[in-house]
Amino acid sequence: MIVIAIILGCVIGAVIGINAPVIPYTYSTFLAIAVVAALDSVFGGIRSVLKKNFDLVVFITGFFCNSILSIALTYLGQKLNIDIYLAALLVFVGRMFTNLTIIRLHYIDKWKEAKAQKQAKPKAIEEK
Numbered sequence: 001m002i003v004i005a006i007i008l009g010c011v012i013g014a015v016i017g018i019n020a021p022v023i024p025y026t027y028s029t030f031l032a033i034a035v036v037a038a039l040d041s042v043f044g045g046i047r048s049v050l051k052k053n054f055d056l057v058v059f060i061t062g063f064f065c066n067s068i069l070s071i072a073l074t075y076l077g078q079k080l081n082i083d084i085y086l087a088a089l090l091v092f093v094g095r096m097f098t099n100l101t102i103i104r105l106h107y108i109d110k111w112k113e114a115k116a117q118k119q120a121k122p123k124a125i126e127e128k
Helices: 002-019 025-050 056-080 085-127
Strands: none
Touching: 025 056, 025 085, 056 085
């Protein structure tokens, strides 16, 4: 179910992206940091699904709060002529890599378990 939702979201995003107007340069920083914040929330959501403690309310509020806070930091940084958005970018990208590592390790462990079970079955048959 989750995989279907992810694939459907990617297809819809690609179709919208192809037909979307070009974002002006002045807003590109805002959009970039919002996308990174949203991706951080998505990877965190996938991680929590794998750990079996996913909560939709936590996911949705985190998704929007992270995006809005990152946009607000970017706006404040532009007004102060300081690149504050870089701090948010560092944190979000760091968390994305951490979550991606945990997701990757989860699937590697599952693959190893399946491989070990597959190898154990022929040995059990030979012993009989």
